Amino acid sequence: DTGVSQDPRHKITKRGQNVTFRCDPISEHNRLYWYRQTLGQGPEFLTYFQNEAQLEKSRLLSDRFSAERPKGSFSTLEIQRTEQGDSAMYLCASSLGLGGPGYGYTFGSGTRLTVV
Amino acid sequence: AQTVTQSQPEMSVQEAETVTLSCTYDTSESDYYLFWYKQPPSRQMILVIRQEAYKQQNATENRFSVNFQKAAKSFSLKISDSQLGDAAMYFCAYNKWSNDMRFGAGTRLTVKP
Numbered sequence: 001d002t003g004v005s006q007d008p009r010h011k012i013t014k015r016g017q018n019v020t021f022r023c024d025p026i027s028e029h030n031r032l033y034w035y036r037q038t039l040g041q042g043p044e045f046l047t048y049f050q051n052e053a054q055l056e057k058s059r060l061l062s063d064r065f066s067a068e069r070p071k072g073s074f075s076t077l078e079i080q081r082t083e084q085g086d087s088a089m090y091l092c093a094s095s096l097g098l099g100g101p102g103y104g105y106t107f108g109s110g111t112r113l114t115v116v
Numbered sequence: 117a118q119t120v121t122q123s124q125p126e127m128s129v130q131e132a133e134t135v136t137l138s139c140t141y142d143t144s145e146s147d148y149y150l151f152w153y154k155q156p157p158s159r160q161m162i163l164v165i166r167q168e169a170y171k172q173q174n175a176t177e178n179r180f181s182v183n184f185q186k187a188a189k190s191f192s193l194k195i196s197d198s199q200l201g202d203a204a205m206y207f208c209a210y211n212k213w214s215n216d217m218r219f220g221a222g223t224r225l226t227v228k229p
Binding site: 003040041045055056109 | 120122125149151153159160161162163166207209211215216217218219220221222
């Protein structure tokens with residue numbers, strides 16, 4: 001297992017286009033998280049899955065954002081009708097739920113989105 | 117809501133010396149977890165050290181140690197014998213229920229040779 005993988009690493013898109021990112025968590029981790037990180041800021045929580053169930057969504061996740069984790073393994077994050085304000089690093093992380101909150105998350109390298 | 121504050125946007129340290137990064141947080145909970153994460157340029161975030169709030173003993177991981185002051189809601193990171201590879205953004209984070217880790221804005225650490 002090589003850790004949490006995210007694809008693509010970079011994405012440049014024109015305003016108004018749809019984009020989709022993929023995250024492959026550590027295989028035995030049942031919890032998966034999406035965060036957004038803008039320049040000079042810490043990561044901000046977007047949403048989280050336990051297995052295939054999306055259990056929490058942040059207010060930051062507008063109607064243009066949707067996330068799925070269909071089989072409880074990989075996850076996708078789609079942004080429709082992108083806006084320049086969506087430009088950010090999108091981070092995926094996973095954790096073993098049974099390990100409890102004290103074990104922290106394992107992060108992927110992120111997908112950097114630039115909307116032009 | 118829990119908030120995490122890192123008041124030092126940038127810090128620098130001479131190689132082989134010691135540096136302390138500050139973090140304060142706000143919570144009404146008594147049991148929770150605190151973390152320091154390191155994010156090197158263009159690389160993924162990695163966990164440096166963790167602290168359980170119900171443990172009074174400060175966590176230590178090799179050259180990294182914390183000063184956890186629960187009453188003051190302070191959680192600073194001390195890096196001893198700083199190395200060039202320690203240069204990175206450092207984020208302090210708080211977690212209670214494991215589904216919504218909260219991060220500070222980060223401190224950029226520069227290590228001078």
